[in-house]
Amino acid sequence: MPSKREGKERTPEDVRKVIKTAKLHESELTEITQILRFPEASQRNNNLRLMLLDNNILKDIEEGNPIVFKGDPDENVVLCTDNKTYDVKEAETSNSFLLVPNLLFAASTGLDETIANNSMEDSDSSFERSNTSLNISNDSDDKPPRKIVNKDIVNTFFTYYELKPCKPRLSKLSKLLESTTFQGLELEYKIDKSKLLDYKAILHKVQASRVELDEELTNIQAIEVDGHYRLLEFDYEFRVLSYMLDLIEENSWPLDRVSKEVTLDSLKDLAPMCVLEAMFGFYTLKSAEEMGVQYYRYKEDKVCRFLARVLLRSAGRFNLFEFMQAWSDSVPEGMTTNESLLSGIALIDKNVTPQVIWGFSENELPEDINERFRILFHTKPKWTVDEISPYIQSYATEKLNVNALLTKHARASTQDGVRVFSAKHMN
Amino acid sequence: MVVFFSKSETESGVPEWAIVEVQGLIQIKKDQSGPTVVGDLHFFNRNKHPVLILGHHVLNGKEMKLEQPMAVIEKNEINGKVEYAVKAVVKKKLLFKSRPKPIISNVADRI
Numbered sequence: 001m002p003s004k005r006e007g008k009e010r011t012p013e014d015v016r017k018v019i020k021t022a023k024l025h026e027s028e029l030t031e032i033t034q035i036l037r038f039p040e041a042s043q044r045n046n047n048l049r050l051m052l053l054d055n056n057i058l059k060d061i062e063e064g065n066p067i068v069f070k071g072d073p074d075e076n077v078v079l080c081t082d083n084k085t086y087d088v089k090e091a092e093t094s095n096s097f098l099l100v101p102n103l104l105f106a107a108s109t110g111l112d113e114t115i116a117n118n119s120m121e122d123s124d125s126s127f128e129r130s131n132t133s134l135n136i137s138n139d140s141d142d143k144p145p146r147k148i149v150n151k152d153i154v155n156t157f158f159t160y161y162e163l164k165p166c167k168p169r170l171s172k173l174s175k176l177l178e179s180t181t182f183q184g185l186e187l188e189y190k191i192d193k194s195k196l197l198d199y200k201a202i203l204h205k206v207q208a209s210r211v212e213l214d215e216e217l218t219n220i221q222a223i224e225v226d227g228h229y230r231l232l233e234f235d236y237e238f239r240v241l242s243y244m245l246d247l248i249e250e251n252s253w254p255l256d257r258v259s260k261e262v263t264l265d266s267l268k269d270l271a272p273m274c275v276l277e278a279m280f281g282f283y284t285l286k287s288a289e290e291m292g293v294q295y296y297r298y299k300e301d302k303v304c305r306f307l308a309r310v311l312l313r314s315a316g317r318f319n320l321f322e323f324m325q326a327w328s329d330s331v332p333e334g335m336t337t338n339e340s341l342l343s344g345i346a347l348i349d350k351n352v353t354p355q356v357i358w359g360f361s362e363n364e365l366p367e368d369i370n371e372r373f374r375i376l377f378h379t380k381p382k383w384t385v386d387e388i389s390p391y392i393q394s395y396a397t398e399k400l401n402v403n404a405l406l407t408k409h410a411r412a413s414t415q416d417g418v419r420v421f422s423a424k425h426m427n
Numbered sequence: 428m429v430v431f432f433s434k435s436e437t438e439s440g441v442p443e444w445a446i447v448e449v450q451g452l453i454q455i456k457k458d459q460s461g462p463t464v465v466g467d468l469h470f471f472n473r474n475k476h477p478v479l480i481l482g483h484h485v486l487n488g489k490e491m492k493l494e495q496p497m498a499v500i501e502k503n504e505i506n507g508k509v510e511y512a513v514k515a516v517v518k519k520k521l522l523f524k525s526r527p528k529p530i531i532s533n534v535a536d537r538i
Binding site: 058073 | 453478499511513
């Protein structure tokens, strides 16, 4: 639609004339006319964007909580609040959105009984009202002049950003940290110091909110050493854990009477205190408190799984029976190993004689889900849901659970009465 | 890379702006310099509905709460660093979605 004449200010008379031509009755309208206009070029703002919010982000904005965009040039940008991550997408609309600061809504444009007479009593306002309706019939000129306010349209929009809650993109975190794994103080000289990252650097690089990042740092067992976040190198973690577990026998502790104090004190010359503290935290739970002393016990499943990974680490297949024996011997006395603990770290083939087991760990699989499924089915043609879950769990979302993922990427069939999944296509 | 949102400038919180949504295209040519009138916006006393006189058309609309609120964000480059600021939030709009009613007049005056 064409815009009208430029330049000179409109007068109430101009506006009245237009109202009349449009066959509207001035008396039916509230007393303020807002003239929408595009301001002078210097006052237009082309740097503005619209972004749809949800109530959580609105609250964050109104309370002044920090929000950030995150993304490298090769990543899709996300928006992070303190505890949530959102996918940012641009959406289009065929309508024009005219953005107007300070626009008056009906309630603020006067001559509305509730506004105009809010100080008056009810009886008065009913009188007013009858007066107003009288005016309609005699559209005369003795009314106060129309109030005119100019309202500038800062810009017109045909697109806006949409935000969708998404999973934080955390896979980058391990990659950022893996080149600087901590292998003990004596090997620190080998570490490229320029690659060490502090918390702020990590928070800026990883597409996740602070809360989600903290969770993941704990999850992947990153430890703060001298202000930098480090992963423990596998062999080093094994060494420290072994020291810790050896103390159980040395001190003849019952499994639920592990002393933190003695553990840290006995090992303080063998590993930095921050590592010991963190490792103790990862691997133990509080058990009993006796006479003011807090005792701990080791997380049995976690210890067993880690020691299984140690045994499975050397490539190749093991005789299942021999493996189970060796595994059981490697854990502290009183802890029990169990085949079910191996889910996600090893695969077992019971269709051959002798039965075999080999290490197969989730975090060594490719990130691309199609590629991952290809490798999974290449390794083992048929999987039950329980078997495959640990390897694809990380792709599941609230809307798309493991079963839905399998429906999408695999073919279901039944084998000996058990539902199994196999590759969708023959390759 | 991370891009921060700077704190909004006013102490009293984030101002609330409004959107006037109309069908079709309302745009200004980049080279048009002075202020350009788009239309006159009135409200009916009776039902508080907005009416917009736009060129030779009358548009009847209504005031609506946005299903999802919007933020008006401004991209700025400060010393070569990109920064966003939340200029305002939008919670309500005037929606003109009905077919525009043409003004038929015999009056010689052009609007």
